Amino acid sequence: MASNEPAINQDFIREIVVGDLESGKHTTVVTRFPPEPNGYLHIGHAKSICLNFGIAAQFGGQCNLRFDDTNPTKEEQEYIDAIEADVRWLGFEWAGLYFASDYFEQMYAWGEKLIGKGKAYVCDCTADEVRERRGTLTEPGRPCPHGHRPASESMDLFRRMRAGEFPDGARTLRAKIDMASGNINMRDPVIYRILHAPHPHAGDKWCLYPMYDYAHPLEDAIEHITHSICTLEFEDHRPFYDWVIDECELPEPHPQQIEFARLNLTYTVMSKRKLLQLVQEGMVSGWDDPRMPTISGLRRRGFTPEAIRDFADRIGVAKRDSMVDVQLLEHCLREDLNRRALRKFAVLRPLKLVVENYPEGQVEEFEVPNNPEDPAAGTRTVPFSRELWIEHDDFRETPPPKYYRLSPGNEVRLRSAYFVRCTSVVKDVAGNVVEVRCAYDPATRGGAALDGRKVQATMHWLSAAHAVPAEVRLYDRLLTRPDPGDVEEGQDWKANINQSSLEVLGGCWVEPSLADAKPEERFQFERLGYFCVDADSVGGKLVFNRTVTLRDTWAKIEQKQKR
């Protein structure tokens, strides 16, 4: 690494890595991202992905994608495919693609080895009996009656378990450690259980499946993982992790398990269980609903992988439980999109604006910058005519203090076009403003006043005759409270679900250049926010998702005035 390279990402895990490299414990770095294919990846996984792949890249090592598929009753091929796609979309390429299930034969052999050493035994207890004898947090467990079964008998039984001679739950293989340990994970944990279930990757080959605690350290050892990074709740599994590797007599250097705090985000549920619940109970349209914190949901919403990676860098890595403000994620997104997104005009809640002194039938094309942040993005033309759409919120018959936009008698700029002054309004029988009339100043063509006069507001607009219809979906946070666990007595997290997190706007208009926009393309609709073409845009129908609004100073002023 060049000496002028900036020191980046110095967290406690990277400090350990540096230490291991300097001490010579390791000469290379191998990490892994080990999802169980029982659900979709979410922003919390993205933190882990960025950490594992990031460390490997930073130290010239490698990172594997490994499916931790030890429980066929919960896993599906659909999830395997989605996880691979999501990791790639985030911008990472794995050194090796592995499946824990491909190691089952080797793991089984090590199981026999443990039996032979007297370090594991076949237990005939029922699940209830195991639980009953395990003790509690404060009381030690009691020895299992099968703990002293001769190794030869356990060996025979273990082989017959594999052969399919026993039904689910009839027997287990247990590590023989210490039923009195203060650490419940060391009270003779089950390491193999019988499951007559087809496996999405291994097929019908097995009816005997290893438990996570037994399988994971072996997977890591097989792949020569140097640093096995996981979340905090596995901290007290570490003694067993080390026990497995030691007792299976795997060669040095052993992988080292290191735990960090998982990501929590305000206004966001993160557990796979809760996300599954949202999907199964129809609270959202699916795993990729744009309100979901899943990678596929964020992608459909319009997030960029760059923004997510930047976010992962900024939140850091530590061991204390924390709750990151979702506004930081939004900030990273806005920063990225502001730099790159092409600007467009769109009117979400249209109000007719008639330019009374503009010739009927006349059309002008105005040149508008595609991205003021990036002159290289060039310009486009937008047609202008006598009848326009403006945003309903850009007109007030009686403007509140500090309202700069259109109101009777007031002059504003129509961006890149003309100054217009409101002359009158047209109302329906109920008294609602249905049309605004104005006069334009031909001397302000292109949006600049030669006499140097100023207007306080610049507004976007669309020629009614040229605008293209679209549907726009506005999203709000899925939860009403920052902490999803913050609920009244007796209620669960679903009490905090925001019932109005989706608003569908049907009568929207967008500029003609958007007519051929394709799914996942992102734009800034000027003054409104960032928007992304939804996959539902088929057959000439345009559907946009609002990714995130622009920062809105006026909204803040208005909020204050209301209070």
Place this chain on the structure above:
RNA sequence: UGGGGAGUCGUCCAACGGCAGGACACGUGGCUCUGGACCACGUUAUUGGGGUUCGAAUCCCUACUCCCCAGCCA
């Protein structure tokens, strides 16, 4: 009341015995053909109590608070 972890601005992360700093958020002002972006300025923190030390967020003792663990889930 067993075992394992963690306590620094509102939030997240730094500072590894030597001036508590950055980012987000928030506030004020400037600028602007997006009330965007950008720029400037500002408010706010070492859980409490002892000790060691010239000097403690950092080391020691103690108290307190919070999180995780009793799946044949991961």
